[in-house]
Amino acid sequence: MSEVQKQAPIVCESVKRFYQQGDVTVKALAGVTLTIESGEFVSLSGPSGSGKTTLLNCVAGLDIPTSGEVYLIGNRVSQMSKSQLADLRLRSVGFVFQSYNLVPVLSAQENVEFVMELQGISRTERAERARAILQEVGLAGMEHRRPAELSGGQQQRVAVARAVASRPQLVLADEPTANLDSKTSGALMDMMREMNAEHGITFVFSTHDKLVMSRARRLIKMHDGLIESDEIQS
Amino acid sequence: MSTISPGLVWRLSSRNIWRNPKRSLFTLLAIAVGIWSALSLSAFTRGLNQTLVLKAINNLTGHVKVMHSDYHRDPVVQHRISMPGDRELEILNSVNVKKWAARVRVPGVIMSERESYGVNIVGIDPAQEVNLSFVGEGIAQGRELKGPEDEGVLVGKKMLELLQTDIGKRIVLMSEGEAGEIADRGFRIVGVFDAELEATERVFVFTGRTVLQNMLGIGDDVSEVSMRVVDGEQDLVKTELKAALPNDDVETWETLEPLTVAMRDVQSGFLHIWNIIVVVAVGFGLVNTMFMAIFERTREFGLFRAIGMRPAMIYLQVIGESIVLLICGALLGNSIGLLTVHYFADGLDLSRFAQGLEHFGAGRIVYPILRTDDVVVSNVTIVVLAMLSTIYPAWRAARLEPVEALSKI
Numbered sequence: 039m040s041e042v043q044k045q046a047p048i049v050c051e052s053v054k055r056f057y058q059q060g061d062v063t064v065k066a067l068a069g070v071t072l073t074i075e076s077g078e079f080v081s082l083s084g085p086s087g088s089g090k091t092t093l094l095n096c097v098a099g100l101d102i103p104t105s106g107e108v109y110l111i112g113n114r115v116s117q118m119s120k121s122q123l124a125d126l127r128l129r130s131v132g133f134v135f136q137s138y139n140l141v142p143v144l145s146a147q148e149n150v151e152f153v154m155e156l157q158g159i160s161r162t163e164r165a166e167r168a169r170a171i172l173q174e175v176g177l178a179g180m181e182h183r184r185p186a187e188l189s190g191g192q193q194q195r196v197a198v199a200r201a202v203a204s205r206p207q208l209v210l211a212d213e214p215t216a217n218l219d220s221k222t223s224g225a226l227m228d229m230m231r232e233m234n235a236e237h238g239i240t241f242v243f244s245t246h247d248k249l250v251m252s253r254a255r256r257l258i259k260m261h262d263g264l265i266e267s268d269e270i271q272s
Numbered sequence: 273m274s275t276i277s278p279g280l281v282w283r284l285s286s287r288n289i290w291r292n293p294k295r296s297l298f299t300l301l302a303i304a305v306g307i308w309s310a311l312s313l314s315a316f317t318r319g320l321n322q323t324l325v326l327k328a329i330n331n332l333t334g335h336v337k338v339m340h341s342d343y344h345r346d347p348v349v350q351h352r353i354s355m356p357g358d359r360e361l362e363i364l365n366s367v368n369v370k371k372w373a374a375r376v377r378v379p380g381v382i383m384s385e386r387e388s389y390g391v392n393i394v395g396i397d398p399a400q401e402v403n404l405s406f407v408g409e410g411i412a413q414g415r416e417l418k419g420p421e422d423e424g425v426l427v428g429k430k431m432l433e434l435l436q437t438d439i440g441k442r443i444v445l446m447s448e449g450e451a452g453e454i455a456d457r458g459f460r461i462v463g464v465f466d467a468e469l470e471a472t473e474r475v476f477v478f479t480g481r482t483v484l485q486n487m488l489g490i491g492d493d494v495s496e497v498s499m500r501v502v503d504g505e506q507d508l509v510k511t512e513l514k515a516a517l518p519n520d521d522v523e524t525w526e527t528l529e530p531l532t533v534a535m536r537d538v539q540s541g542f543l544h545i546w547n548i549i550v551v552v553a554v555g556f557g558l559v560n561t562m563f564m565a566i567f568e569r570t571r572e573f574g575l576f577r578a579i580g581m582r583p584a585m586i587y588l589q590v591i592g593e594s595i596v597l598l599i600c601g602a603l604l605g606n607s608i609g610l611l612t613v614h615y616f617a618d619g620l621d622l623s624r625f626a627q628g629l630e631h632f633g634a635g636r637i638v639y640p641i642l643r644t645d646d647v648v649v650s651n652v653t654i655v656v657l658a659m660l661s662t663i664y665p666a667w668r669a670a671r672l673e674p675v676e677a678l679s680k681i
């Protein structure tokens with residue numbers, strides 16, 4: 039594999055992740071080789087327990103593969119310290135989780151500003167970017183609400199806004215629509231696609247939802263810790 | 273790049289206080305109550321100690337006493353000393369000594385027409401006793417002694433009762449004279465003194481020093497020189513006097529009143545035990561609430577770490593939250609503590625319990641004494657404790673593995 043390819047947002051080479059459960063070895067990832075290029079919009083699907091979350095965690099450096107190599111934005115994850123990884127995530131990766139994405143004591147706008155504040159972006163720029171992006175995701179006027187005062191769909195939109203506001207190269211989303219109805223899921227997907235198209239951010243999201251999968255440009259299906267199929271959709 | 277954003281740390285710390293107001297209030301109150309109880313208890317114990325010690329010192333002991341080397345063991349007339357000479361007077365009249373008195377004090381018997389009792393016969397110069405001992409504080413009935421030549425006798429109220437006599441009536445005082453003979457003479461009761469302790473009223477009988485010296489045939493000799501000294505100079509004065517009088521016994525009240533010292537130490541011991549109980553209770557409360565707070569936020573900390581927040585920032589935000597509570601709690605505790613002491617500044621009347629307290633030699637009214645070192649120790653103890661009980665939970669929070677934390681429901 040050439041060095042150029044390793045500059046891609048995600049490169050996985052025979053990534054295995056085994057969990058020891060008593061006498062049983064669970065092969066959460068049984069050897070995944072995968073490259074995701076800049077600007078892609080990828081869905082990761084497969085039955086429950088197929089290894090989607092494990093793969094996303096290994097890619098983000100939150101979990102350590104048993105063997106194999108992960109390159110995240112050109113960095114060999116296995117050779118980085120925890121704090122280097124934390125910095126890399128802060129600088130270049132946005133996250134959307136299935137639930138519990140937001141800090142309950144901060145308002146929607148403060149949540150969106152959160153990553154930018156950690157990055158050391160000035161107060162005025164933060165506020166400006168946060169307001170613009172909240173408007174973009176259709177939450178204008180709700181900047182000062184706390185997460186508890188927003189619906190589940192609105193909360194996920196704030197989470198996506200936070201993930202993209204810091205202008206990462208890559209957004210990893212683990213079942214971002216799992217708690218949403220189909221209409222709200224569709225709207226959230228449209229929004230992510232727009233971010234992908236307009237800002238060139240690479241998106242990788244795991245999902246069980248057929249409708250969500252249908253909006254992806256590249257569809258990766260997993261089964262028992264292996265990639266079962268990997269196709270480009272028209 | 274990712275350093276610590278103080279603004280964000282502060283925002284998270286301060287908002288988290290309001291996240292669970294009940295728990296924050298509990299933490300704050302635990303700290304406040306801890307400091308309040310430590311402050312007011314030490315103030316009252318100090319006050320109780322003070323009355324205890326004052327009573328002992330007032331009871332003809334003084335801070336320092338000079339005696340014949342055998343007098344303490346066997347307080348008879350033969351074990352006497354001469355009146356202070358020039359070298360002693362220089363020390364006694366120095367700035368370190370507030371008041372001093374030379375007394376004759378021998379065991380003897382007082383007899384009325386009906387009864388007789390064993391007593392301590394004390395010959396005094398009344399002017400020297402003012403601000404030094406309880407006899408100098410005035411009497412209940414009759415008149416005071418006018419000088420060392422006064423031939424009148426002062427007895428305690430209880431003794432007057434026991435003797436079944438009255439002011440103006442005659443009594444006989446009897447003791448062993450200089451040469452071992454019986455020395456006695458008749459006196460007239462001129463006044464009655466009132467002491468807080470009944471024992472004091474029963475034990476002491478006072479007359480003029482010269483009169484008693486003549487009765488015993490001891491010339492100008494005395495039994496003891498007792499003094500009150502400037503705070504903290506007790507040991508210095510003792511050393512100086514000992515150097516001037518190598519053959520005499522020079523003792524501080526701590527040696528002369530071992531019971532009072534024991535009592536004081538028991539009181540201080542109780543105070544320490546109580547303080548330890550409070551500190552342990554407050555400590556457990558704090559550790560518990562902090563762990564609860566962190567347990568509730570496990571997923572949030574996981575999210576922070578996943579996003580790329582440095583562990584130090586998580587640590588600081590947890591510590592920051594408790595520092596705010598700590599400062600508020602400490603302010604509250606100190607204010608209530610000071611108010612409590614101030615409220616009882618005119619004395620806490622313990623007369624209802626005085627019967628019991630008398631056995632401890634304490635007075636009826638306790639004046640709380642708030643010493644700066646007690647305030648500092650109380651505050652430092654609680655603050656250090658509260659910090660310690662936060663550091664571990666905060667450290668645990670900062671160390672959480674992001675994936676594990678996030679997977680907790």
Ligand SMILES: Nc1ncnc2c1ncn2[C@@H]1O[C@H](COP(=O)(O)OP(=O)(O)OP(=O)(O)O)[C@@H](O)[C@H]1O
Nearest residue numbers: 057059064065066085086087088089090091092093
């Ligand atoms: N910490 C762990 N310890 C032991 N086994 C684990 C652990 N995490 C995951 N596994 C196992 O690894 C396998 C893959 O899990 P993973 O969470 O990646 O699946 P998934 O595809 O995300 O499933 P879902 O769609 O339900 O989220 C499962 O069999 C799971 O039980």
Ligand SMILES: [Mg+2]
Nearest residue numbers: 090091092212
């Ligand atoms: Mg999963």
